[in-house]
Amino acid sequence: MKKLFIFLFALITTSFTASLAQNSISLNLNTSGAKETISRHIYGHFSEHLGRCIYDGFWVDENMNVPKQGRIRMDVVNALKKINIPNLRWPGGCFADEYHWRDGIGPREQRPKMVNTNWGGVTEDNSFGTHEFMELCELLNCEPYIAGNVGSGTVEEMAKWVEYFNFDGVSPMANLRKQNGHEKPWKVSFWGVGNESWGCGGNMTAEFYSDQYKRYATYARDYPGSPLKKIASGASDWNTNWTEVMMKNVPASQMWGLSLHYYTIPTGKWSKKGSATQFDEKEYFNTMKNCLAMDEIVKRHSAIMDKYDPEKKVALVVDEWGVWTDVEPGTNPGFLYQQNTMRDALIAGSTLNIFNNHCERVRVASLAQTINVLQALILTEKEKMLLTPTYHVFDLYKAHMDAKLIPVQFTSPDYTSGNDKIPAVNASASIDSKGVIHISLVNLDPSKKITVSSALEGVKWSRVEGQIVTSERFNDYNSFDNPAKVAPAKFNGASKKGSQLKAELPPLSVVMLELK
Numbered sequence: 056m057k058k059l060f061i062f063l064f065a066l067i068t069t070s071f072t073a074s075l076a077q078n079s080i081s082l083n084l085n086t087s088g089a090k091e092t093i094s095r096h097i098y099g100h101f102s103e104h105l106g107r108c109i110y111d112g113f114w115v116d117e118n119m120n121v122p123k124q125g126r127i128r129m130d131v132v133n134a135l136k137k138i139n140i141p142n143l144r145w146p147g148g149c150f151a152d153e154y155h156w157r158d159g160i161g162p163r164e165q166r167p168k169m170v171n172t173n174w175g176g177v178t179e180d181n182s183f184g185t186h187e188f189m190e191l192c193e194l195l196n197c198e199p200y201i202a203g204n205v206g207s208g209t210v211e212e213m214a215k216w217v218e219y220f221n222f223d224g225v226s227p228m229a230n231l232r233k234q235n236g237h238e239k240p241w242k243v244s245f246w247g248v249g250n251e252s253w254g255c256g257g258n259m260t261a262e263f264y265s266d267q268y269k270r271y272a273t274y275a276r277d278y279p280g281s282p283l284k285k286i287a288s289g290a291s292d293w294n295t296n297w298t299e300v301m302m303k304n305v306p307a308s309q310m311w312g313l314s315l316h317y318y319t320i321p322t323g324k325w326s327k328k329g330s331a332t333q334f335d336e337k338e339y340f341n342t343m344k345n346c347l348a349m350d351e352i353v354k355r356h357s358a359i360m361d362k363y364d365p366e367k368k369v370a371l372v373v374d375e376w377g378v379w380t381d382v383e384p385g386t387n388p389g390f391l392y393q394q395n396t397m398r399d400a401l402i403a404g405s406t407l408n409i410f411n412n413h414c415e416r417v418r419v420a421s422l423a424q425t426i427n428v429l430q431a432l433i434l435t436e437k438e439k440m441l442l443t444p445t446y447h448v449f450d451l452y453k454a455h456m457d458a459k460l461i462p463v464q465f466t467s468p469d470y471t472s473g474n475d476k477i478p479a480v481n482a483s484a485s486i487d488s489k490g491v492i493h494i495s496l497v498n499l500d501p502s503k504k505i506t507v508s509s510a511l512e513g514v515k516w517s518r519v520e521g522q523i524v525t526s527e528r529f530n531d532y533n534s535f536d537n538p539a540k541v542a543p544a545k546f547n548g549a550s551k552k553g554s555q556l557k558a559e560l561p562p563l564s565v566v567m568l569e570l571k
C-alpha cells in the first residue's frame with residue numbers, strides 16, 4: 056500500500072512538473088549583445104491604387120461628412136500618426152508598373168483616365184497623383200517610398216519623375232513641378248525600381264531584370280541633397296535564385312536594397328485561400344505555420360546576400376507581407392477586401408518579432424495594405440472607420456522603433472495539431488535611447504496559458520508595465536457594429552520578484568512589456 060502511494064505521488068508530481076515545464080519559458084536576454092538597431096522603417100505600410108485603399112480610403116468624395124484636408128480623410132491620417140507610421144509605399148504593387156506619373160499631375164479635371172487592369176478593371180481618374188500623395192505623406196509625417204514603373208515605362212520616364220521630385224534648380228521637370236504649385240523639391244529617398252518584375256511587373260527572368268535594373272537605376276539620379284535609396288524588385292517566397300542572380304550581377308554600390316514579398320495564405324492554396332473570419336483550429340494552425348515560415352525565408356535570402364555582401368550593405372526590404380485570404384463574400388474579387396481577426400493580430404506580432412530579430416539585414420518592410428485591402432490596419436464604410444486588431448499590434452510595437460535589438464534566447468513549448476507542431480511563443484526585445492527595455496511576446500496557443508520568466512541579471516529596472524491585445528477566439532474581429540471587440544488593454548499579468556521578471560501570457564495574446 057505504502058509503495059503504491061509513493062508510486063502514485065511520484066507519478067503525479069512528475070506529470071505536474073512536466074506540464075509546468077511545458078507551459079513555462081525561461082527567457083535569456085543578452086543586454087550586452089544589444090548592437091543592431093531596429094530600423095523604424097520595418098514598421099512601414101503600403102498603399103496601392105487597388106480597391107478602396109486610395110479611393111474611398113485615404114482620398115474621399117469632397118461631400119463626405121468626415122474631417123478632411125482637401126479630399127484627404129483626417130481620421131485615417133490621425134490614426135496612422137498615432138502609430139508613428141514611418142513610411143508609405145505607393146502607387147503599387149502591380150499598379151506601379153502600369154502607372155504613368157505624368158497622368159497624375161496638373162489640373163485634376165484635365166488628367167487623363169485609365170483602366171486599372173490589375174485590380175477590377177475599374178476606371179482610374181488619376182485625381183490622386185504625385186502632389187496628392189506627397190501632401191498625404193506630409194500630413195502623416197512619414198517618408199514616401201515611391202515604386203517606379205519598369206514593366207511598361209521607360210528609363211526616361213522614371214528619370215524624369217526623379218527629377219520632378221528632387222531637383223532644386225532650373226530644369227524642365229523642376230519647372231513643371233513649380234508650375235504645378237510645389238516650389239521646393241520633396242527630397243524623396245526610398246525609390247523602388249519596378250515591382251514583382253518576375254510577374255505582374257513584366258514577367259522577366261532574373262538575368263534580364265538585373266540588367267534592366269542597372270539601366271533604370273543609372274539614370275535615377277542623386278540630385279544635390281537628395282541621394283536615393285534604390286530598391287531592386289526582389290524575389291517572392293522561397294525563390295532564392297532571384298536573390299542569387301541579383302546579388303551576383305548588381306554591385307552593392309548600385310543597390311541600396313533588394314526586396315522580398317511573402318504572403319501568408321491560410322490554406323497554402325492561391326485558388327482557395329480560406330476565409331478571413333470563418334476558419335477552424337486546423338486552419339488557424341496552418342495559417343500560423345505559414346506565417347512563421349517568414350523566419351526561414353528571411354534566413355535563406357539573407358544567407359545568399361551574406362555570400363556576396365558580408366558587410367550587409369544591401370538591405371533586405373520586405374515590402375509586401377501579411378495574410379491574404381478570400382475576399383469578403385459579395386465584394387468585388389478584384390478589390391481584395393478582407394476582414395481582420397485576432398489571427399491577424401497574432402500574424403502581425405509574430406512577423407514583426409521575426410523582422411526585429413533579423414534587423415541586421417531587414418531594414419524596411421511594408422504591410423499590405425493600409426486601408427480596406429488585404430491585412431489592413433483600418434477599414435472604412437462611408438463615414439465610419441474602424442481600427443483592426445492588426446492596427447493595435449502596430450500601436451504596441453511602435454516602442455521598438457529605432458531601439459537596439461536585445462538578442463533573446465528561449466525554448467518554446469510546442470503548439471501541436473495532429474502530428475504537426477509549431478513554437479507556441481515567439482518574442483523580441485529592445486532597449487531604447489532612454490534605457491527602457493521592451494519585450495514583445497506572442498502566445499499562439501488557443502488554450503494554454505504560458506508563464507514566462509527571466510532572470511534579467513545586470514539590468515536596472517524597478518517596475519514592469521504592459522499592454523495586451525487578446526480575445527477569446529482566434530476569429531473574433533471588429534465590425535462596424537462592434538468596433539472594439541478586439542482592443543488593446545492594460546496588461547496586469549507581469550510582475551517583478553527580486554530581479555526576476557514573471558509574466559503570464561493568456562492564450563491567443565500579443566503582449567508588450569515595458570521595464571522601467
Ligand code: AHR
Pocket residue numbers: 103147148149150250251375423424429
Ligand atoms: O498587394 C497586392 C498585390 O500583391 C501587389 O500589387 C503585388 O505586388 C502583389 O502580387
